[in-house]
Amino acid sequence: MKSYLAAALQMTSLPDLQKNLVQAEELIDLAVRRGAELVSLPENFSFLGEEKDKIAQAEEIAQQSEKFLKTMAQRFQVTIVGGGFPVPEDSGKVYNTALLVDPTGTEQARYKKVHLFDVNLPDGNTYQESSTVMAGTTLPPVYPSEHLGNIGLSVCYDVRFPELYRHLSYKGAEVLFVPAAFTAYTGKDHWQVLLQARAIENTCYVIAPAQTGRHYAMRHSHGHAMIIDPWGVILADAGDRPGVAIAEIEPSRIEQVRRQMPSLLHRVFV
Structure with a gap:
């Protein structure tokens, strides 16, 4: 593993696949021009609309999203993490799927979101992700990269379940997405503190690309795509507008923090 720049993209995705892919390409181009070698796109980067519309277009969204990630990785010669995006399965539902693609355009890791967001919020919004999404049944993978470190995948609501990230760190993860x-x-109160907690307790970098702003009807995202170091220090924050958070990932920083706070070595229950 070497030091390198990573980018967390921040988007305002809409119920329009092609517009979203254009926006994503522009932000990837911006990140690469600023030196990023590892680029990440938020959940629903390719489509964020009504559930019925997502299901109706799921096949096209899945095909176009996967093709887009592989094309962008190869064109810009970077590693890309994108997701999730809907991938149809036999029951008529979809898997909320994250993909890691290397600079040759080859898929290296895939994760189907395990924790589904079924929540009634006090602001009047009700979310029932399980109405259209099938939960994954396996723990997320850790992808070992000689240059970028060991990369662990997750998606959005997973961040509230620390046991998932403890599994990733146990499997050697150094960078958590x-x-x-x-x-x-929920973002105004919980987003930052949850990300910092996952970084601190696992002494890992956390890279969190995000959606921001209003997408349709009442759907409004918090923003603040972030990159956080293993001590919990916020290295980059994209604020509340579309853009890019970029920061350096340093193996020496991981080693330093793990020497100073060797909590992973002190685990009693694994």
């Missing part, structure tokens, strides 16, 4: 479309209501 949390692509998200965090709601504005």
Whole structure:
């Protein structure tokens, strides 16, 4: 593993696949021009609309999203993490799927979101992800990269389940991804503190690309795509507008923090 720049993209995705892919390409181009070698896109980067519309277009969204990620990785010669996006399965539902693609355009890791967001919020919004999404049944993978470190995948609501990230760190993860479309209501109180907690307790970098702003009807995302170091220090924050958060990932920083706070070595229950 070497030091390198990573980017967490922040988007305002809409119920329009092609517009979203254009926006994503522009932000990837911006991140690469600023030196990023590892680029991440938020949950629902390719489509964020009504559930019925997502299901109706799921086949096209899945095909176009996967093709887009592989094309962008190869064109810009970077590693890309994108997701989730809907991938149809036999029951008529979809898997909320995150994909990691290397600079050759080859898929290296895939994760189907395990924790589904079924929540009634006090702001009047009700979310029932399980109405259209099938939960994954396996723990997320850790992808070992000689240059980028060991990369662990997750998606959005997973961030509230620390046991998932403890599994990733147990499997050797050094960089944790949390692509998200965090709601504005919960994000203002929970987004930053949850990301910092996952970084601190696992002494890992956390890279969290995010959705921001209003997407349709009442759907409004918090924003603040972030990159956080293993001590919990916020290295980059994209604020509340579309853009890019970029920061350096340093193996020496991981080693330093793990020497100073060797909590992973002191685990009693694994």
